[in-house]
Amino acid sequence: MRRRDLLAAAAALAFVPAAKKPRSFRVHALGQALIQHEQADYPGFSALAQRLRGADVVFSELETVIEGAGTEGPTRDLETLHVAPAGVLRTLRALSVNLLAVSSNHAFDLGTGGINSTLAALRAAKFAHAGTGRDLAAAGAPAFLDVPAGRVALVSMATGKIRAGGAAAKDHPGVNELRQQGGVVDAEDAARILASIDRAARGSDLVIAYHHNHDWNEADPALPPRWLEEWARRCVDRGAHLFVGHGFPSLAGVELRNGRAILYDLASLFFQTRTRPGRYPEAAWDSVIADLRFEGGRISALELVPLTLNERGNGVDPFATRGRPQIASGNDATRIFDRLASASSSYGTRFERRGDTLRLLL
Numbered sequence: 001m002r003r004r005d006l007l008a009a010a011a012a013l014a015f016v017p018a019a020k021k022p023r024s025f026r027v028h029a030l031g032q033a034l035i036q037h038e039q040a041d042y043p044g045f046s047a048l049a050q051r052l053r054g055a056d057v058v059f060s061e062l063e064t065v066i067e068g069a070g071t072e073g074p075t076r077d078l079e080t081l082h083v084a085p086a087g088v089l090r091t092l093r094a095l096s097v098n099l100l101a102v103s104s105n106h107a108f109d110l111g112t113g114g115i116n117s118t119l120a121a122l123r124a125a126k127f128a129h130a131g132t133g134r135d136l137a138a139a140g141a142p143a144f145l146d147v148p149a150g151r152v153a154l155v156s157m158a159t160g161k162i163r164a165g166g167a168a169a170k171d172h173p174g175v176n177e178l179r180q181q182g183g184v185v186d187a188e189d190a191a192r193i194l195a196s197i198d199r200a201a202r203g204s205d206l207v208i209a210y211h212h213n214h215d216w217n218e219a220d221p222a223l224p225p226r227w228l229e230e231w232a233r234r235c236v237d238r239g240a241h242l243f244v245g246h247g248f249p250s251l252a253g254v255e256l257r258n259g260r261a262i263l264y265d266l267a268s269l270f271f272q273t274r275t276r277p278g279r280y281p282e283a284a285w286d287s288v289i290a291d292l293r294f295e296g297g298r299i300s301a302l303e304l305v306p307l308t309l310n311e312r313g314n315g316v317d318p319f320a321t322r323g324r325p326q327i328a329s330g331n332d333a334t335r336i337f338d339r340l341a342s343a344s345s346s347y348g349t350r351f352e353r354r355g356d357t358l359r360l361l362l
Contacts, residue, residue, distance in 0.1 A: 022296030023150045023205045028055040029263060029290040030097070031307075032104075032212075032246040034063040035270035037320040038087035044326025051289065051305060051327060052096045056147045059154070060269050061101040061212060061246050062129075064088065064109075068117030071110040075163055079274050082106040083114075089125045095269075099145050101156035101210040103131025104246075107175050108166030115166075115173050131156030131176050131210070132168065139168035139176040140192055142200035142207075153200035153207045155240070157193055160214030160247075180215055183227040190231075194238045201239030206294060209240035213247035222250040222283065222343075224264045229255075232262045241297055249284040251336070253343035254360070259298030263290055264343075271309050271323035285309045286336045287325065288358075302360035304351070306336040329356045 039045065052058055064084040065071070074081050092100070100122065107115055115132050122129045133139035142153040157178045168174035178193060179186040200207045211232070217225040224232075224245070232243045236257050243262040245252070252265035267287040273280070289305040306328035313322030328336060333356045340358065341351055350361040 023294075025057065025149050025152070025206050025294045026055045027206075027208075027242065027292045027294070028052055028058045028096070029242065029244050029266060029292060030058065030060040031266040031268040031287040032061045032063045032249075033088075033092060033097075033269045034082060034272055034323065035088045035091060036064055036082065036084045036272045036274075037317075038085065039091045039270075039324060042321070042324055044324070047327055048307075048325060049095050055096065055291070056149045057099050057145065057152050057206075057208075058096040059099045059101075059208060059210075059244065060092065060097050061104065061156075061210060062092075062118070062122075063104055063106055063246075065107065065114040066118040066121040067110070068120055070113040071117050072113040073111065075108055075111055075166075081109050081274070083109060086121045086125070089121060089127065093125070098128065098147075099143070099152065099154055099208070100127050100129045101131045101154065101212070102129050103139070103156040103158040103175050103210070104212040105158060105161035105163075105166075105214050107132050107158075108163050112165065112173050115175075128154065130154045131158065132174060133176070134173050136168040136170055136174075136176070139174060140196050142196055142203070144204060150205035151203070153204035154210060155193065155196045155200050155207070156210040158212040158214075160216075178211070178231070180227055183225065185227060185231055190234070194234065197235060197238045197240055206297070207240045207242070209235040209243045211243070211245050213245060216248050221248045222252060222265075224252055228264070232264070233257055236260045236262060241294060241299075242292065249280060251283065251286060251288065251340055251343065253345075253347055254302070254340070254349045255344070255347035256299065256349055261292060261299050261302065266290060268309060268323065269307075269325055272319060273323065274319050277311055283339065285311050285323075286328075286332075286339070288336065288340065299360075300362075304337070304340060304358040306333040306356065306358075308332050308336075327356075
């Protein structure tokens with residue numbers, strides 16, 4: 001090869017773009033936020049807020065309707081009505097939450113007006129959110145969150161106990177509903193949601209699929225039903241890097257699938273239910289922070305931090321001070337970890353305990 005050709009080849013190589021560096025993300029996935037009262041600095045709040053700092057994404061599901069102009073009368077009895085002032089969003093922001101799902105059976109607690117007022121409050125507070133919208137297309141569309149590490153997408157849906165008028169339609173605001181009957185998910189709903197995951201995957205570096213389920217396993221509500229396991233795997237196979245579930249307020253298992261993660265139920269971040277003490281099992285007052293790391297679209301680490309929530313509040317309105325999370329240790333951590341390890345074992349997922357954290361064995 002002549003010297004001129006060698007120089008030309010060298011010059012061409014100099015302009016070959018470097019290989020794109022795989023994206024690295026840190027995600028804190030949390031339980032549902034059934035928060036009906038703004039929370040300030042209660043004991044344990046500062047330590048929790050400190051532990052949640054430093055992630056690219058802090059994700060939860062807002063399990064309350066935000067009051068505002070145009071809200072309608074309650075669609076359920078007062079004991080199970082989940083309504084909050086916009087100030088609760090400040091509490092979530094103080095915990096570094098920056099991505100919210102809003103698809104649940106409670107999104108319609110104040111009717112269509114409540115869905116609209118919640119969306120308005122989320123926009124005003126600048127939260128990326130998905131799962132409800134002005135119509136079915138908007139409710140099912142992915143939300144996108146830009147962070148220094150890259151772009152994250154969220155597709156959010158709900159199954160079960162959605163009241164008449166609460167599901168989004170072509171000309172009606174509501175929830176992005178995934179229907180199922182007899183253990184078979186509705187084909188039209190599934191195709192629409194999977195297409196949204198396709199869109200999310202094309203437009204982002206990391207995709208989270210969220211599902212709020214109230215069609216529980218009849219034998220044991222804390223166990224994911226078979227149809228839900230199959231649906232979670234379809235979402236992952238279609239492009240979700242992380243599938244997160246809530247619904248029955250109790251921790252469920254962790255499954256790994258082709259380098260991606262399925263968290264079947266993370267229980268509650270806040271659980272400010274107005275039901276009487278003892279209504280829910282003790283496990284309803286336990287939760288975790290799922291601290292996940294992804295490298296190049298594959299999970300590289302998962303650490304679980306135990307949380308306990310107080311079943312009984314105090315003060316003038318004990319409901320305003322119940323269901324508040326704090327980091328657990330000792331025997332409380334042991335109880336939570338034993339439950340999660342047992343629930344995950346059927347999926348072949350194994351952990352090791354290091355102090356008061358539980359780490360995934362890859």
